[in-house]
Amino acid sequence: MASEPVSDRDLVNSLWAGDTAALATLYDRYSSMVYTLALKMLANPAEAEDLTQEVFVNFWQRRQYNPDRGSIGSYLATYTRSRAIDRLRVSRGRATILQRFQRITAASSRSANPVDHATQQEQRQHLRAALDQIPPAEREVLEIAYFQGLSQSEIAAQLGIPLGTVKSRCRQGLLRLRSLLEHQRS
Numbered sequence: 001m002a003s004e005p006v007s008d009r010d011l012v013n014s015l016w017a018g019d020t021a022a023l024a025t026l027y028d029r030y031s032s033m034v035y036t037l038a039l040k041m042l043a044n045p046a047e048a049e050d051l052t053q054e055v056f057v058n059f060w061q062r063r064q065y066n067p068d069r070g071s072i073g074s075y076l077a078t079y080t081r082s083r084a085i086d087r088l089r090v091s092r093g094r095a096t097i098l099q100r101f102q103r104i105t106a107a108s109s110r111s112a113n114p115v116d117h118a119t120q121q122e123q124r125q126h127l128r129a130a131l132d133q134i135p136p137a138e139r140e141v142l143e144i145a146y147f148q149g150l151s152q153s154e155i156a157a158q159l160g161i162p163l164g165t166v167k168s169r170c171r172q173g174l175l176r177l178r179s180l181l182e183h184q185r186s
Helices: 008-016 020-042 045-062 072-109 114-133 136-148 152-159 163-185
Strands: none
Touching: 008 020, 008 072, 020 045, 020 072, 045 072, 072 163, 114 136, 114 163, 136 152, 136 163, 152 163
């Protein structure tokens, strides 16, 4: 006679007690749902895989799930959706900064009259000044991402730091840079 499957609640209790095999079982049960949701929102298989791993690692490390407040499936879906939205915000911010940089670069490659040249020079100075005001660790990650074109995983490997550290430095750096550039405009 086959044994009854272990409940999610029992698996979570086992995980919190240090049984990492419980995480593997939870991953087997819910990773497909998490990945599918992440893929629908991010429209990028590599990002969806990365987010799926992040969701389960954070679930294990942060221990914020309370079985008395709802099912683990609902918790993971909500958490995945929230993290996917965060990633979309960051990528939109990154795209905005990259577009701004590309406009400045493209404009400087065209022959410009003296007024255009002065404006472009001023924009480059504003961007450089804003970059110089953010913390060096955040600036380094952003410069590698935008000027060398490396992915966050590649940056983590190059710098020898965890991927999560690269992600948080990127996010914080972009937020600071956006704020500084908006402040310079006003």
